[in-house]
Amino acid sequence: MFSIDLTSRVPIYEQIYSKITELAISGTLSENSQLPSVRSLAKDTRVNPNTVAKAYQELERRGIIYSVPGRGSFVAALDSGIFREAALSDFDAAAKTAKKRGVSADVLKQHVDGIFEKGEEI
Amino acid sequence: MFSIDLTSRVPIYEQIYSKITELAISGTLSENSQLPSVRSLAKDTRVNPNTVAKAYQELERRGIIYSVPGRGSFVAALDSGIFREAALSDFDAAAKTAKKRGVSADVLKQHVDGIFEKGEEI
DNA sequence: TAACTGTATTACACACCATAGTACGCATTG
């Protein structure tokens, strides 16, 4: 379920955070579905339980999941609009930078088409 | 000439690196023009000279500037194509994320148009 | 010569990341 890159500069807890966020937003993990326990995920990924706990706590702090001591952790009810807005904000920033670098609007639109022509490449 | 955010998570040397890169690419700092010395920039920004030196060494390593012991550091002859490619790569990544979040190709193209309609807003 | 330049070195402090081990309270299951 999770692949961790130990050589990456990105902290492990952040990799876990991103993975679960992606799965939750995309709907792969449906609302209120239970996540693997801190200990089981730690065992599977061969990572320290503290590291997984840190990821879960960060996910809860940002409202992606909710945790119940004694029961487990579950996917929260997500407002996908917020994540869409954030993605669009990043997109705008990238487009502005490309513009500064001398890339034309047409080229950027072609890139958009190129990305959307491809299938579900995740 | 440089403003440093000491509270930022981005390392100081990386902030200096980014600033100078931006100035060099935009042409604000023309080719072969001399940069402030390590010590003077360190004094102006109230940063340790070693930190500035680290930024300059990274800039030289990536071909943005060249340094001559005893003389100073200067803006290199830049191949703008490299930076255009990098900007496009970032743009693609942002577009893919937006796609994952459920944003349509048309909306993204509208955003591109919106950015290019505006004047030189830097 | 004097004052500048980039560069190199050593040392220290601090924060972040990750691991290890232990412990507590709560919920579920047998």
Next chain:
DNA sequence: CAATGCGTACTATGGTGTGTAATACAGTTA
């Protein structure tokens, strides 16, 4: 009730990256 699994909390340790501090050296320039 007892056992197990759950999230959570805590201390301790080590590694790495960042930033500062203080020198020192060789090359360039006025």
